[in-house]
Amino acid sequence: MSLSQAQKKALRSIGHHLDPVVMVSENGISDGVVAELNRALTDHELIKVKLALPEREDRTAMIEELLDASGAELIQKIGKVALLYRHNPQVNPKLSNIKRFENHHGRR
Incomplete structure (x- = not known):
């Protein structure tokens, strides 16, 4: 599930x-x-x-473990916070941060 740079940029924005x-x-x-x-x-x-x-190295190792355990993709890492994404084809639009953003901003 490799995302393009444009897709990652859009996800960072959300x-x-x-x-x-x-x-x-x-x-x-x-x-x-x-x-x-x-x-x-x-x-x-x-x-x-x-x-x-x-420690930065410990955080990096921890993120790798989280990605392996969840199948998610790392979108961004800043300091002690990581932004992770994993597509769900049957997501509830009321819960999905992506769907709620799209609905709020008039995108489909």
Whole structure:
């Protein structure tokens, strides 16, 4: 599921106003974190994840683990926040951050 640069730019624009919905602590990735990550991606498609790790290398490794566990794609990483996307063909338009943005801004 490789996105073009234009698609990533559009997703970054939508993601700019989102708040993190999944938090990962220094304890690492638990089954609960993976379950919440997958639920959030299924419902919203585009989400922010906050990584409470002080070291950049640790955050990068944690993001890779999250991507492997969820099948999501990294759209952007700034500091301790990562923007992740995973398409859901049967998404609820009332929950999807992408559909809500498109409906709000008159796009289809």
